[in-house]
Amino acid sequence: MGKFLVRASAFLRKEIIEVLRQPRLILALVFGPFLILLLFGLGYTNQARAVRTLFVVTEQESPLAVQINENAGTISPQLIYEGMTADLEGARRMLRNNQIDMIVIVPENAYQTIKENQQAAFEIYHNEIDPAQVAYIQSLGQVYVQEVNRRVLSDVAQEGQSDAATIQTEVSQARRNAAAMKAALQAKNVEEARVQQQGMRTNISSLALAVGASAGLLSGVEQNVGGPGEANGASGVGSLLDRVQSNPSNSGELAEKEDYSAEIADLDQQEQDLAELETQLAEFRSISPSVLTQPFTSQVYGISEFEFTPMTFFTPGVIVLLLQHITVTVAALSIVRERRTGMMELFRVSPVASGQIMIGKYISYLIFGAFIAVVLALLLYYGLNVPMFGSWYNFALVIFLVLFASLGIGFFISLSAGTESQAVQFAMIALLLSVFFSGFILDLRYLAGPVRVVSWLLPSTYGTILLQNIMLRGSALNLTLIGGLAAIGVVMFLISWIMMRRKMAND
Amino acid sequence: MAVNYVHPSGVNGDVTVEANELTKQFGSDYAVQGLTFNIPRGKIIGFIGPSGCGKTTTVRLMTGIYRPSAGYVNVFGRPPDQFSSQVRERVGYMPQLFVLYQDLSVWENMNFVASLYGMSLFRRGKRMRELLQFVELDNDRYKLARNVSGGMQRRLSLAATLLHDPELIFLDEPTAGIDPILRRKFWDQFQELKASGRTLFVTTQYVNEAAYCDYVGVMAEGRLLMLETPENLRRRAFNGEVVDLVTEQPLNWNDINQLQQLPFVQGRAITSSGNSVRLIVDEASTAIPAIINWVNERQLQVKSVEEYLPPFDDVFVTIVEKARADIENGSDAVTQEVRNG
Numbered sequence: 112m113g114k115f116l117v118r119a120s121a122f123l124r125k126e127i128i129e130v131l132r133q134p135r136l137i138l139a140l141v142f143g144p145f146l147i148l149l150l151f152g153l154g155y156t157n158q159a160r161a162v163r164t165l166f167v168v169t170e171q172e173s174p175l176a177v178q179i180n181e182n183a184g185t186i187s188p189q190l191i192y193e194g195m196t197a198d199l200e201g202a203r204r205m206l207r208n209n210q211i212d213m214i215v216i217v218p219e220n221a222y223q224t225i226k227e228n229q230q231a232a233f234e235i236y237h238n239e240i241d242p243a244q245v246a247y248i249q250s251l252g253q254v255y256v257q258e259v260n261r262r263v264l265s266d267v268a269q270e271g272q273s274d275a276a277t278i279q280t281e282v283s284q285a286r287r288n289a290a291a292m293k294a295a296l297q298a299k300n301v302e303e304a305r306v307q308q309q310g311m312r313t314n315i316s317s318l319a320l321a322v323g324a325s326a327g328l329l330s331g332v333e334q335n336v337g338g339p340g341e342a343n344g345a346s347g348v349g350s351l352l353d354r355v356q357s358n359p360s361n362s363g364e365l366a367e368k369e370d371y372s373a374e375i376a377d378l379d380q381q382e383q384d385l386a387e388l389e390t391q392l393a394e395f396r397s398i399s400p401s402v403l404t405q406p407f408t409s410q411v412y413g414i415s416e417f418e419f420t421p422m423t424f425f426t427p428g429v430i431v432l433l434l435q436h437i438t439v440t441v442a443a444l445s446i447v448r449e450r451r452t453g454m455m456e457l458f459r460v461s462p463v464a465s466g467q468i469m470i471g472k473y474i475s476y477l478i479f480g481a482f483i484a485v486v487l488a489l490l491l492y493y494g495l496n497v498p499m500f501g502s503w504y505n506f507a508l509v510i511f512l513v514l515f516a517s518l519g520i521g522f523f524i525s526l527s528a529g530t531e532s533q534a535v536q537f538a539m540i541a542l543l544l545s546v547f548f549s550g551f552i553l554d555l556r557y558l559a560g561p562v563r564v565v566s567w568l569l570p571s572t573y574g575t576i577l578l579q580n581i582m583l584r585g586s587a588l589n590l591t592l593i594g595g596l597a598a599i600g601v602v603m604f605l606i607s608w609i610m611m612r613r614k615m616a617n618d
Numbered sequence: 619m620a621v622n623y624v625h626p627s628g629v630n631g632d633v634t635v636e637a638n639e640l641t642k643q644f645g646s647d648y649a650v651q652g653l654t655f656n657i658p659r660g661k662i663i664g665f666i667g668p669s670g671c672g673k674t675t676t677v678r679l680m681t682g683i684y685r686p687s688a689g690y691v692n693v694f695g696r697p698p699d700q701f702s703s704q705v706r707e708r709v710g711y712m713p714q715l716f717v718l719y720q721d722l723s724v725w726e727n728m729n730f731v732a733s734l735y736g737m738s739l740f741r742r743g744k745r746m747r748e749l750l751q752f753v754e755l756d757n758d759r760y761k762l763a764r765n766v767s768g769g770m771q772r773r774l775s776l777a778a779t780l781l782h783d784p785e786l787i788f789l790d791e792p793t794a795g796i797d798p799i800l801r802r803k804f805w806d807q808f809q810e811l812k813a814s815g816r817t818l819f820v821t822t823q824y825v826n827e828a829a830y831c832d833y834v835g836v837m838a839e840g841r842l843l844m845l846e847t848p849e850n851l852r853r854r855a856f857n858g859e860v861v862d863l864v865t866e867q868p869l870n871w872n873d874i875n876q877l878q879q880l881p882f883v884q885g886r887a888i889t890s891s892g893n894s895v896r897l898i899v900d901e902a903s904t905a906i907p908a909i910i911n912w913v914n915e916r917q918l919q920v921k922s923v924e925e926y927l928p929p930f931d932d933v934f935v936t937i938v939e940k941a942r943a944d945i946e947n948g949s950d951a952v953t954q955e956v957r958n959g
Contacts, residue, residue, distance in 0.1 A: 114736030117733050117736050117737070118733060118734060121730050121734050124729070125719065125722065128721075128722060128726055129719070129721045129722070452715075453713055456678075456717065457713065457731075457734070459681075460682065460683065460709060460711040461706060461711075461734045462704075462734070462735060464703070616699070
């Protein structure tokens with residue numbers, strides 16, 4: 112056992128000495144990522160890009176063109192209105208020359224198209240090659256068209272509210288008719304009651320015709336939101352109007368008789384319904400057209416009180432990716448260099464065993480990686496105020512497992528590669544795989560199922576998710592992910608050990 | 619293919635390495651072929667041959683770096699690929715090239731090798747200092763290996779090889795690139811190691827170093843042409859010993875012809891001038907008095923007569939050329955020359 116430890120310590124000491132001989136490398140590995148994150152945090156504005164937009168309109172005097180000219184600059188802060196032109200080719204040329212970012216072609220004969228039961232399309236052109244920017248332009252185009260639609264609806268709503276003022280007068284008149292008719296019946300003055308009944312019918316008929324769009328708008332809101340009409344089935348504008356129209360006092364022929372208590376009860380109900388209708392119409396008029404056409408808005412709150420910036424979000428991924436890349440690279444170069452220089456011959460003749468070599472190297476690189484992780488974490492925590500909502504013990508465990516699994520991959524590369532340049536190339540491929548498939552940049556949910564297998568073969572995938580959860584969410588350890596990461600480490604250790612045994616055996 | 623069976627005299631008793639028909643093939647090329655020899659304990663065995671003749675491959679086969687394609691080799695009675703760590707601790711190996719770590723200092727490299735061999739952390743210091751003093755690197759121990767000369771790197775390699783005090787030491791061209799004074803010092807140290815019972819297997823391209831060996835193997839084109847003591851090597855290269863005769867009077871053709879007819883003279887006499895002739899004889903010690911008598915009988919006067927020891931360069935070249943010629947002529951001639959011990 113004593114000799115086992117002495118032999119393993121040969122590699123531990125040697126690797127650490129070699130690393131310490133390169134202080135600039137350590138400084139670069141520690142301060143490089145820190146400075147990159149600092150620069151990223153300072154420089155990344157996280158603001159939506161403003162798009163220079165030119166509108167192409169064939170008939171520049173059309174109402175739509177006039178409206179665009181008046182409103183385009185105020186539709187969205189991300190849309191910079193660059194003017195209006197009828198020259199489509201000129202606009203395309205400007206787009207190609209990067210003088211503008213987007214062309215919006217306003218539909219010709221929009222009114223006629225809509226009358227023919229078709230949607231009029233705004234055509235949007237761009238010169239983007241980045242799929243993310245293409246999606247952004249598409250989104251901005253949709254925002255623009257929605258805004259145009261909203262403004263059209265808003266005008267409709269405004270007109271509806273103007274109509275509601277007239278309707279309200281007729282409702283008030285009908286109420287007065289109902290009250291007078293009730294008073295006439297209580298006084299058994301049938302003639303007067305019939306006169307008032309006729310007035311009430313006339314006013315309610317006008318009301319039914321005039322309520323049109325106003326009632327439609329309010330009913331639409333009620334039906335979708337669950338307003339009073341929907342809630343109790345009685346007092347919505349549409350329901351109220353139906354009830355008022357179908358009230359017996361409004362339809363039946365008034366006969367002469369001794370007891371009018373039933374008709375008086377109906378008139379009480381009619382009065383109540385008309386009063387309610389009047390109230391609702393008053394409320395409708397008081398609602399802003401923009402609220403009516405866009406009754407809903409959203410307000411988003413994270414359950415964490417911390418305000419996450421892109422820098423804080425990327426920090427766990429950067430730590431994991433950096434540690435993985437460093438350990439993969441140093442391990443990849445380690446054995447291949449000893450094979451190239453002939454040192455492996457000395458190992459094969461000496462009593463040192465493959466397991467002693469592997470353990471010595473593993474421990475030395477784990478210490479090296481852990482040192483970088485500790486310094487980097489402290490710098491990020493205290494220097495850049497990156498939060499740590501979870502446990503530092505869990506953080507340390509994840510770092511250890513990321514280093515352990517990455518070393519296995521590095522030694523596998525080192526034992527597979529023929530030359531140092533090959534080893535570096537393989538290490539770079541591992542880095543590239545991690546950048547694209549570990550969720551560092553692209554969320555894993557965007558990857559197709561079979562491709563995600565690649566992600567789950569990379570330590571950085573597990574490490575990034577685990578550190579994000581620990582540092583930024585304060586979550587407990589996800590045992591499945593920890594188990595997966597440990598399994599990669601153990602499997603790669605065993606594979607590397609077996610390969611090392613073979614290399615140490617005779618040629 | 620003819621088999622070279624070479625066997626130094628008197629080595630059957632205490633054998634450290636035993637190779638039989640040892641062959642290593644890379645693809646269709648033979649690196650070494652049909653090597654059969656024993657290495658006795660406590661001797662220095664030198665293998666000499668031109669670059670690419672198979673010396674390093676032979677060392678690698680004996681150290682277990684290579685596995686034989688045919689034949690076998692036993693070291694300490696067992697194949698090298700079945701060495702336990704205890705047996706490995708008895709073997710030292712100095713590779714042909716410097717393989718230690720360039721980014722470690724001389725001392726750190728020594729420390730690393732000491733750890734490889736499981737040497738106690740507390741006892742190794744004295745041994746390391748002694749060896750560094752011996753190879754004259756004591757004052758350079760804190761220099762990085764990359765910052766010392768090629769010769770110093772060879773000295774560091776040698777010190778590292780001897781660090782764990784091995785019984786059997788394989789040295790692959792240990793004196794390459796080293797100045798003659800230090801080279802001589804190395805050989806003195808090898809002699810001391812031999813005197814303390816160590817066995818050394820040394821390869822070299824410096825043919826004259828054959829004189830320092832107890833047995834010398836001559837290799838060419840993957841074959842072991844001869845394994846002999848340095849004296850026997852000379853004798854066998856020239857089919858006898860060489861005597862130079864110088865007379866006061868010139869020797870005529872008839873005199874030379876009669877000299878060649880003497881029973882102890884082998885082959886033709888070589889004349890370099892009218893009164894000087896070189897003869898190959900069975901044994902110089904008995905031939906010289908007979909030659910003096912022969913000269914006196916002819917009323918001539920001897921100016922000088924003495925045994926000539928050809929340099930090993932000549933010995934080596936003669937052996938290799940003869941071997942090549944024999945191979946071209948059917949290759950059995952090589953085998954016929956070989957003597958069993």
